[in-house]
Amino acid sequence: MPDDRQTWERIRQGDAQAFGEFYRQNAPRLEVFLRHVVGDRQAAEDIMQETFAQIWSRPNGFQPERGALRSYLFGIGRKRAAEWWRMQVPKSPEIEDNAIPALTETAAVIDDAFRRLPEEQRSLLWLREVEGQSYAELAGILEVPIGTVRSRLFAAREALRKLWKSPRPDLKEGA
């Protein structure tokens, strides 16, 4: 299996087969991540596609010594998602209800709490907990020192934990 350097070199040289493989391996996970960041299925797919299109049309900026190619991909996706948020008309941060089957009660509550976190905290927690990005990779993606990653992750976890443990004010018993 080619390593990141080999894959990147092939992408830089316009190898559509290599890029297609890179797309197949990463597009679904990137899209799910973006869905949680922007809270809109269609926007998430658009941003995912734009992220790949950007790398394909302008293959520059990836530095293997600074992290994995997948981290680079998610970093671009995350930036594009942040741009998408900036362009939205100010409104409630409520994001669309993507019904997910087979959620336990705990998972449903955490899912609800997670949706109510700020965009940056959602991104950070997802990249760490689901995508398994290291502190160093997160520092690269967020362009902050590693120490800041640790403190922001803690803040995000605490925010999620508090939302999880406290009942949602707009949900009444039996509603």
Next chain:
Amino acid sequence: MNCDEAAEFASALSDGETIPREAAKHVGECARCRARLLEYAEMGAELRRLSSLQLTDEEKAPRWQKTQSATPNLWRKGSSTVRMPTAAFALMLVAIIALASSLTIVKVRAHSHGVVLMLTAETASGRTVRCALSFDDRRLDSCASEQIVTGVRELYGFRIISRDGDRIELGVRAKRGSDVPSSVNDVDQLPEARYWFQPGEKLRVDVQGSGPMVISGELLDHLAPLLAVSGEQLDPGPGELRFVEPTLLRGKEVLHDFQGVTVSGAAKGGGIELYAPHDGRYEISLSPLRGAAEGRVNGSRISFELNGWPYEVLTGAPVARPGRVWILRLPNDESASADDDRGFAAYVPMTQYLAKVPRD
């Protein structure tokens, strides 16, 4: 250490990090902190479960294959950066094509398998459009050109679709008329016709609103720079500014090497713009510009000083006849992309920068 102080370390623990001894001791002995640690672990597990439920085997059709090549992007960047009327912007397209060629030269030299189609289109209105299209570099596999001929707009776009031996499948968009899109950025709005084309032969293509266009081309093993120079004399003509493969230096630092780029012009009120990525635009004119520094022309070298820094533009041939030029530096603003390292050079109108010159 108390629970509040240990909380951040509990978070780090759940990430697989090691933590200070004192914090580890507290978390090990404190029921509240251990409960928090378990909650963190549970939240992580539920998020991963959530992700697993949402991941499907359904493969979304990739759109990246339809991505525009970088050549139109360069135009788009240029048109948005240069801030000039579209018609004026059109005047500099040939120079930009020349720049695109220069970018590929580096690549083709580095990868000798690269092959280039040097395409020439003779339009019914007597204009010639030249494009260097690379098979090797998808960023340079298309080009577009906009021209105003006798007050009527013409828009042309060419791209390589595929190749079968010596035969090349070419996508052509062409139209002349008042309803032609007003920018090369919009060339995709024109319908595309596909042709199989063999270099060395001539391809006749009907153009909406105009007579037929004749396309010819040759295959090259490298991407030669397109010259936007009128005439073949080494000595610049009267009023002409000519930059052949310029290099822009500040002190001993190379701000940008415009390798392979040749740009020239002699229109009244025009000048040469050099765009150095990560730095800004340099407007260079034979006439005084407002707020500009005066530079000295010495053959193929221009020397000037800005903000206490000595600058030089070195070129491969004499720059101009007079001994003086004016250089206005327009630094990049925040919108400039940090990871875009493509420069460009073009002959552009500079009337908006011209200083009023008192009559002698």
